[in-house]
Amino acid sequence: MSDKILVIGELRDDEIRNVSFEAIAAAKKIDANAEVVGLLLGSGNIETQGQSLIAYGADRVIVVSHDNLKTYTSEGYGQAVMKVVNDESPTGIVMGHTSIGKDLTPKIASKLNTGLVSDVVDIEDDGVFVRPIYSGKAFEKKVITDGITFITIRPNNIPALDKDESRSGEVSSVDVDISDLRTVIKDVIRKASEGVDLSEANVIVAGGRGVKSADGFKPLYELAEILGGAVGASRGACDADYCDYALQIGQTGKVVTPDLYIAVGISGAIQHLAGMSNSKVIVAINKDPESNIFNVADYGIVGDLFEVIPLLIEEVKKV
Numbered sequence: 001m002s003d004k005i006l007v008i009g010e011l012r013d014d015e016i017r018n019v020s021f022e023a024i025a026a027a028k029k030i031d032a033n034a035e036v037v038g039l040l041l042g043s044g045n046i047e048t049q050g051q052s053l054i055a056y057g058a059d060r061v062i063v064v065s066h067d068n069l070k071t072y073t074s075e076g077y078g079q080a081v082m083k084v085v086n087d088e089s090p091t092g093i094v095m096g097h098t099s100i101g102k103d104l105t106p107k108i109a110s111k112l113n114t115g116l117v118s119d120v121v122d123i124e125d126d127g128v129f130v131r132p133i134y135s136g137k138a139f140e141k142k143v144i145t146d147g148i149t150f151i152t153i154r155p156n157n158i159p160a161l162d163k164d165e166s167r168s169g170e171v172s173s174v175d176v177d178i179s180d181l182r183t184v185i186k187d188v189i190r191k192a193s194e195g196v197d198l199s200e201a202n203v204i205v206a207g208g209r210g211v212k213s214a215d216g217f218k219p220l221y222e223l224a225e226i227l228g229g230a231v232g233a234s235r236g237a238c239d240a241d242y243c244d245y246a247l248q249i250g251q252t253g254k255v256v257t258p259d260l261y262i263a264v265g266i267s268g269a270i271q272h273l274a275g276m277s278n279s280k281v282i283v284a285i286n287k288d289p290e291s292n293i294f295n296v297a298d299y300g301i302v303g304d305l306f307e308v309i310p311l312l313i314e315e316v317k318k319v
């Protein structure tokens with residue numbers, strides 16, 4: 001095994017984010033024979049989480065635990081990753097195209113003087129990386145011919161391998177001196193959020209201006225809960241104060257690729273499509289049959305959402 005691919009995993013509230021497991025599958029697609037080394041950064045006893053990366057296909061895991069890694073800073077994480085990269089000299093690096101991945105990986109790539117193919121949604125044979133361009137209207141294919149094979153992958157596109165608890169591998173700890181940082185996070189004040197994480201949800205029920213009020217979103221939450229999904233929104237709905245901007249999907253919001261996207265009272269502006277058009281199955285509910293959302297929908301219901309959603313909830317509850 002001469003090639004070695006480093007997979008930078010991500011922890012949220014001490015849980016490993018799914019995209020970390022997907023990144024291991026991506027590493028295997030890049031080179032099935034390469035050694036896959038997982039990397040986890042955080043504080044406290046995070047060694048136990050390393051075992052999960054092994055169960056999803058990593059050969060071994062390196063853990064860097066430090067009080068200054070409790071919360072992400074590009075400086076702290078950058079120093080820790082660079083130390084591990086210098087120790088391990090990987091031929092490839094894979095990370096999720098998450099907020100942290102988007103911030104951290106260009107910095108690492110520039111320090112390594114290597115390229116970066118970001119937001120990869122598929123890996124074809126012979127190392128061809130597929131990524132969306134022009135707000136999802138087209139795809140480009142890239143081949144890395146020189147330097148480290150460094151990519152970020154879009155969550156929910158490259159399926160993780162099956163979990164195998166019987167796999168074994170070494171989980172080792174590396175000490176990195178990251179005490180002297182220019183930026184230290186003193187406290188994180190989080191907005192209360194409930195339920196499934198929008199960017200990793202398999203089902204999203206998204207509301208637009210057609211929902212007409214914050215109260216109008218309540219049935220959408222009910223439907224999302226029954227389906228085990230999350231609620232999203234168009235910018236129209238966020239601008240109208242029906243919901244928080246954290247729910248916004250689109251060019252200037254989150255990019256999502258769930259298995260099922262239900263667009264409710266959303267017209268399908270190009271900026272909204274940029275964030276959801278790669279969803280696997282799109283269902284649109286809109287009273288205007290000419291609405292652009294029907295051009296990307298796999299299934300369309302022309303009707304008043306205030307009549308359709310309660311009927312849908314009733315039917316889904318029967319299943």
Ligand code: FAD
Nearest residue numbers: 208209210234235236250251252253265267271272287305
């Ligand atoms: P509308 O366009 O007003 O559509 C409402 C829809 O609801 C209509 O189709 C209507 O037929 C339907 N409707 C109304 N009542 C009912 C009913 N009772 N039953 C069923 N259907 C009903 N937008 C985003 O979403 N995300 C972004 O990230 C984003 N970024 C942007 C960035 C820039 C630089 C700009 C300029 C714009 C951006 N926008 C973004 C805004 C975007 O252009 C649209 O204005 C916005 O998406 C419209 O939101 P909407 O579809 O909810 O509202």
